[in-house]
Amino acid sequence: MKVSVVGAGAVGASCAEYIAIKNFASEVVLVDIKEGYAEGKAMDLMQTASLNGFDTKIVGSTNDYSKTADTDVAVITSGIPRKPGMTREELIGINAGIVKTVSKNLLAHSPNVIIIVVSNPMDTMAYLTHQAIGLPKNRIIGMGGALDSARFKYRLSEALECPASDVDGMVIGGHSDTGMVPLIGRAVRNSILVSEFLSSDRMNQVVEDTKVGGATLTKLLGTSAWYAPGAAVSEMVRAIAQDAQKMFPCSALLEGEYGLNDISIGVPCIIGKNGIEKIVEIELSDAEKEKLTESAVGVRKVNDLL
Numbered sequence: 001m002k003v004s005v006v007g008a009g010a011v012g013a014s015c016a017e018y019i020a021i022k023n024f025a026s027e028v029v030l031v032d033i034k035e036g037y038a039e040g041k042a043m044d045l046m047q048t049a050s051l052n053g054f055d056t057k058i059v060g061s062t063n064d065y066s067k068t069a070d071t072d073v074a075v076i077t078s079g080i081p082r083k084p085g086m087t088r089e090e091l092i093g094i095n096a097g098i099v100k101t102v103s104k105n106l107l108a109h110s111p112n113v114i115i116i117v118v119s120n121p122m123d124t125m126a127y128l129t130h131q132a133i134g135l136p137k138n139r140i141i142g143m144g145g146a147l148d149s150a151r152f153k154y155r156l157s158e159a160l161e162c163p164a165s166d167v168d169g170m171v172i173g174g175h176s177d178t179g180m181v182p183l184i185g186r187a188v189r190n191s192i193l194v195s196e197f198l199s200s201d202r203m204n205q206v207v208e209d210t211k212v213g214g215a216t217l218t219k220l221l222g223t224s225a226w227y228a229p230g231a232a233v234s235e236m237v238r239a240i241a242q243d244a245q246k247m248f249p250c251s252a253l254l255e256g257e258y259g260l261n262d263i264s265i266g267v268p269c270i271i272g273k274n275g276i277e278k279i280v281e282i283e284l285s286d287a288e289k290e291k292l293t294e295s296a297v298g299v300r301k302v303n304d305l306l
Helices: 010-022 037-046 088-109 122-133 144-160 200-211 213-221 227-241 286-304
Strands: 002-006 027-032 057-062 073-076 114-117 140-142 171-173 180-182 246-255 261-272 275-279
Touching (some): 002 010, 002 088, 010 027, 010 227, 027 037, 073 088, 073 227, 114 227, 122 246, 122 261, 122 286, 140 261, 144 171, 144 180, 144 200, 144 227, 144 246, 144 261, 171 286, 180 200, 227 246, 227 261, 246 275, 261 286
Parallel strands (some): 073 114, 114 140
Antiparallel strands (some): 171 261, 246 261, 261 275
16 A cells, blocks of 8 residues: 655644554655655655664655655645644634645546545535545545544543553544534543443543643644654545444544435444444434534534635
8 A cells, every 4th residue: 555644743643653663564655845844754764664663664854745646645744833822723823725736736646545634623624625636535535533532531531540451432523622522422441431430520630631632732742743643644545444343433424324414424334445434323312412402503604715
């Protein structure tokens, strides 16, 4: 499998590193607009191959999309990152133009590509990609929910004082501080509802900490996070490469599912060799439905800026 990652910054480079270390791709192409930057990142990563025991070839390209030809899965991370105090929505003016150009360049060289969108505001950028290049909806995926759910599980394990491997939980809705819908009532520790272990106040705190997970890291780091986003993308790419039929909450274009139309927003999806193999409709409680509807209103307000 050939994977192209557009944007060789922290998230893109982390994504490329995780994909290489997991050793399921034959080649990863890093593309960046900054002269020599992607080439340097690729060389640095390739010099870890003998140390980390991977055979994946990593190459870099300064804005030369011909090197991405015949890509199976492309990841768009390009765009400016969030700065402290900046919302994902404030990024739209700059990042919309970048994502539109990148997606068209990728499709021109790889007509069968599956695209994973990471650039923020992610749900709107995924929706824009659908509008810009018109691929079947299964071949454009927004990453957000996979990352948000990983952050949710981290906060759950923290509250439960247990390993993250003990817990499971899912975040649906928009990939924004106000749009996330952590499904706390369904979260479990080894199949036992976390409500058996945690008070309502502690559960509410987990939800609120999850929703501001990205903003918390931006405040601490001075820029957007990169390790967890890169890892989340790499797992989605691996699910496609291995036809894993694995369920991730991710931003999908809805056409009636969950009562929503003409919007990309986070819902549970089965990911396999064709990208989104199936959108899974789960029975939500009235409170969960209300929160998802509110989240969709927020996403549409950002979409309207396009």
